[in-house]
Amino acid sequence: MSSPSQRPGGRSARVREAVFEAVLSELAERGFAAMTVEDVAARSGVHKTTIYRRWGTLSQLVAEAVVDMSETTVPIPDTGSLESDLRAVARSIVALVTDSRGRALVAALFSDAVRTPEIAEFKRDFYATRYALADVVVQRGVQRGEIPADVSPADLLAAVAAPIYYRLLVADMPVDAAVGDRAAASAVAAARAGALSG
Incomplete structure (x- = not known):
């Protein structure tokens, strides 16, 4: 590619x-x-x-x-705190999946199209980029003493994204900024409690 x-x-x-x-x-x-x-x-x-x-x-x-x-849909935020960084990430995911083209992107990622080698490769690249983004955010949070050093960036990102995708793809429920904010707050709480240690 x-x-x-x-x-x-x-x-x-x-x-x-x-x-x-x-x-x-x-x-x-x-x-x-x-x-x-x-x-x-x-x-x-x-x-x-x-x-x-x-x-x-x-x-x-x-x-x-x-x-x-997708290059500009989920930017790397640097707001000064882990929770507000994750809130920005969550809101950008919400903005992506509530836009008609973003919904089309998600549909391509989670449909039979993913069996096509190029789409499967894109899906891997897409999420690898997101995990790299999470790693930057996590390292900043660790340096600021907001979360333990052994927090898994991939698990932290999953904890932010999973509630949004669950509502969208499984429960067929609406998603909005408030959903993203709750997902971010829950992910931070889980990280601080040691539930996301790698």
Whole structure:
């Protein structure tokens, strides 16, 4: 998968932007299973041969478009406290999954599409990035003396994200900023109690 940080300029950038915009719209409206390169080409105004030449397969195209979108959805906060950092992370997850394109991203990650090698690879990369983010937040919290040094960053992030995804994917309940705030507070309490030690 190409690095999303290596962004082309000029016409190439405009093509990339138009195609990725079309991919995300198609994902939101049709879902991965019903998408075709032809539909992406028609929506973006970019010829399908250009799309095939640049991305090869629909799965690779979708994976790169979603990586591109997700780069800015969950930034690394530095608010001065662990709980407010985690609250910012939780709220960014809520914002992602309540946006139509974010819902499409989540649907692609948790549907049959994940059996496609490129999507499976993207899913691993997506969550590896989130665990790296959690590691930075946890290390700051440890340095400030807010939590024990043996807290598992992956478990802490899971404790923040799990209630949000449970409500969304299992219970079919609404999610909002308050849900994110409660998840963050619970995760901090669990970390301080030693329940998230690695």
